[in-house]
Amino acid sequence: MERLNGRLAEHVIVVSYDAFSEDHFNQAKKLPNLQKLVADGVHTTKLKSVNPTMTYVVHSTMVTGVYPNKHGVSHNNPLQPFVKANNQAWHWYRDDLNVPTIYDVLKANGLTSAGILWPVTAKSSITYNLPEVVAINGENQALKVLKNGSPLYCLGLELKYGQMRKGTSQPYLDDFSTACAVDTIKRKQPNLMLLHLIDLDDTKHAYGTQNQAVDAVIERMDKRLGDIIKATEEAGIMEETVFIVLGDHGQFDVRFKVYLNNLLKQHGLIEETNEWRAYFQSTGGAAYLHIKDGDKEAEAHALAIMNDIVADSKYGVKKLYKRAELDELHVEPSIHYMLEATKGYSFEDDLSDEDVVDLTARGEKYATHGYTTEQENYRCNFIISGKNIKANAQVGEIEMVDVAPTIACILGVKLNGVDGRSLDEVFKDN
Known part of the structure; x- marks a missing residue:
């Protein structure tokens, strides 16, 4: 050289x-x-x-x-x-x-x-x-x-x-x-x-x-x-x-948009006034769960909700990550839980009239990122x-x-x- x-x-x-x-x-x-x-x-x-x-x-x-x-x-x-x-x-x-x-x-x-x-x-x-x-x-x-x-x-x-x-x-x-x-x-x-x-x-x-x-x-x-x-x-x-x-x-191309915060609201972790104890921040292909500082009850409740979401295929969740696995992905340490979407699904922050929206049924095209590198x-x-x-x-x-x-x-x-x-x-x- x-x-x-x-x-x-x-x-x-x-x-x-x-x-x-x-x-x-x-x-x-x-x-x-x-x-x-x-x-x-x-x-x-x-x-x-x-x-x-x-x-x-x-x-x-x-x-x-x-x-x-x-x-x-x-x-x-x-x-x-x-x-x-x-x-x-x-x-x-x-x-x-x-x-x-x-x-x-x-x-x-x-x-x-x-x-x-x-x-x-x-x-x-x-x-x-x-x-x-x-x-x-x-x-x-x-x-x-x-x-x-x-x-x-x-x-x-x-x-x-x-x-x-x-x-x-x-x-x-x-x-x-x-x-x-x-x-x-x-x-x-x-x-x-x-x-x-x-x-x-x-x-x-x-x-x-x-x-x-x-x-x-x-x-x-x-x-x-x-x-x-x-x-x-x-x-x-x-x-x-x-x-x-x-x-x-x-x-990746997306057919289904999933509104995870709807589920937290349905379980009382988000109020009608938008006061929240737990909240999903979407990356598109994944979502971080945020918990109000020190609210262990909300964390336990949200974790139970996430386990139910993972078990129900309509929400398109590929995996629930906890902190030890997020360490392996080098994700910023303040994030304790993350859901990743299956290909064809993405997550949204907003509250919506529907928990899952089928874009194909609406004649819409969309793609996004934010999935894990693997x-x-x-x-x-x-x-x-x-x-x-x-x-x-x-x-x-x-x-x-x-x-x-x-x-x-x-x-x-x-x-x-x-x-x-x-x-x-x-x-x-x-």
Whole structure:
């Protein structure tokens, strides 16, 4: 390996291709830009995510190299019982993480970073930061971005490219994000670029995992990758750049939505006033049981209800996890019980008129994630290509905790206390 200034490459561009899982790799790799990255680099379709397989949880692991039980982000949202989804706060802020990130270490070593809609980065140390934050409860979106990102940088991007967006609708949002990334690569040439693209995830949620809408996204994504590669060429940095393209989780098609909190309410653990002693917070493919502090009676009652739910096939519960098993999954330690859904089922937080809703009977399509990582056909794709990376090679199973240590190795910095390892097998031999 050739190292200059202690680095294998001067630039790393990470494209988080949200929901890019093994079931769509063969389709995507036939398209010209991903095909080139695969041919010039190393890939696997066996990137193992972390539990629960939710975007903010996984992206926190990508930049810290540790499991959720250490970094502290256990869900997209802090617990907010009975708050409607569009009014819920998310784990937007860097302070929600308990450990150092790769971009913190880069800053400490005099290197630069950029983030475009990367989760859990509001008010972070990223040099050029357009964070993923959303206005709720009457907030102003533009002001929230400026307050939590790099103000002049964000303002400049908004003035140049803001007209491309139509709220959070796709494909406009990812086209905007890609334009911002291209502009940043050309003008700022950061040592690390973190780009989060959401089009595929949004489309799978809305239409299911296999349809023409998903096919169209995969085509769009390849064009976006091409725009990013071209930007490095025009900036004169392509020969000193490593590209990483990876998914964060898979998705499964859902026929039945199950409203678990209905059952707690029927048994008196949730009141008509929405006062609660026990509450299920859904991850989609699983649900955490929360108990009011010290309420042992409610815990025993809820455990009995969960055992009944598991025994009744109509609720689609695959397994009840207790704390010892959650330790093995590296789930955040405040969670004592979790139910996982069977494929074809998902869990919802809301109270509903029906305990179980058949989406097929309603003519609806839906897919989701949040299941445990130990599922067939649920691994993610990982492609790494560029300076000092082997060509046309494959690796086997790797883990999401390996991403940050690998970036650190490429950029010649030390990220301490990680659970993962640097993927040294992807680098060219000396």
